[in-house]
Amino acid sequence: MLLLARVRVHMNDTLSRMPNYTCLETIERSQRLKARKRFDLVDTIRIEVALVNGKELFSWPGESSFKERDLREIAPTGAVNNGSFAILARAVFLSQAATIRFTGFEAFEGREAARYSFDIPVFRSGYHIRIGQLSGVAGQRGEFWVDKETLDLLRLDVEAVDIPSNLPMQSSTESLRYQRVPIGESTFLLPHRSELVMVDTNGNASRNAIAFSNCRQYAIESTLSFGDVPVDIPAEVPRPALPVHLPAGIVMETELTVHQRLTERTVGDTVEARVRKDVRRKGEVIVPKGAIVRGRFALNRSQQFARLGAVREVAVEWYEISFDNRSGPVSLKLETGGVFQNFDRNLNTNFLLPSASASPEMIPHRNLFYVRKEPFVLPAGMLLYWRTLDASEGGAKKP
Helix, strand or coil, X not given: CHHHHHHHHHHHHHXXXXXXXXXXXXXXXXXXXXXXXXXXXXXXXXXXXXXXCCEEEEECCCCCCCECCCHHHHCCCCCCCCCCCCHHHHHHHCCCCCEEEEEEEEEECCEEEEEEEEEECHHHCCEEEEECCEEEEEEEEEEEEEECCCCCEEEEEEEEECCCCCCCXXXXXXXXXXXXXXXXXXXXXXXXXXXXXXXXXXXXXXXXXXXXXXXXXXXXXXXXXXXXXXXCCCCCCCCCCEECCCCCCCEEEEEECCCEEHHHCCECCEEEEEECCCEEEXXXXXXXXXXEEEEEEEXXXXXXXXXXXXXXXXXXXXXXXXXXXXXXXXCEEECCCCCCEECCXXXXXCEEECCCXXXXXXXXXXXXXXXXXXXXXXXXXXXXXXXXCCCCCCCECCC
């Protein structure tokens, strides 16, 4: 009991002193059908995750700020989870919800470790599970290991129990490993990898292998200057970019600027296209030839279909357009034409749009298309047509 009290005090102090920080989170998602013995890689996602005032926030790499958004806005399909970054450890050590029991000492990766088990009942749990439009709260049980000398957390295993009957889930287990990471002038105890395995009621399994890297303190930097203005100010200060506001309903013809080998690209990686022709409205050029459109891969995963065989499901979410020292947000929907054929009409092309008769539930993103043949590439110069949408129209389907 004395050792457990010391562990609680140490972990409470360790977690409470955490600064606001951010890390790059890389998620490799795999699936295993009931009849198979191995997991097959489906896709890889890279996002930025931050702990700010006790909350997990997410953003795409390179975005200027974090938003309090649902993680499924970033990854609208497949299994995703939050809590690995900070919330699970806080539930065990910073709340009174967990009942903890000492189970013994053992060797752990060259260290002497104390091993504990814990339980968190449903009525005290904040372990939310969502599958599609269904959601519920499950209880938790698991184990953790701490270094006997430093009392640092080494490993935390969590299993969902009392899963709500409305969820088509048989089990959910997650294992997290921790290590000391330098942030600023100090070191802090952070997760560095995690593995989540979820099994549905049919016996099919999804696995997320998560790695955290490039961790740093998250703060807004500002500089105050007192004294004379420096005399070496440039004669000309670059003008700030003027805003761009595009009306909905215009069609742009674009071409990719860089060859994209899909097996080497991840969800969150940036994509760039160039406008091929002036876009006019009422005789006025509103988007000139050569304008640059920037976006990210929103989907890039392997799939297997009876009619198509092995394919890549791909979607790009565009977020910015720039030209003539002007820039602004843009929301685009993929149109037919260019290199695309409709699924219903032609199965000989490399690039296909979903069937016109497909139900909305089968279309995870409005810009979904299929790449049929290896080596699964989007060549530079690939012709794409896009229709502008209202800025308020979202990109990924929310469950």
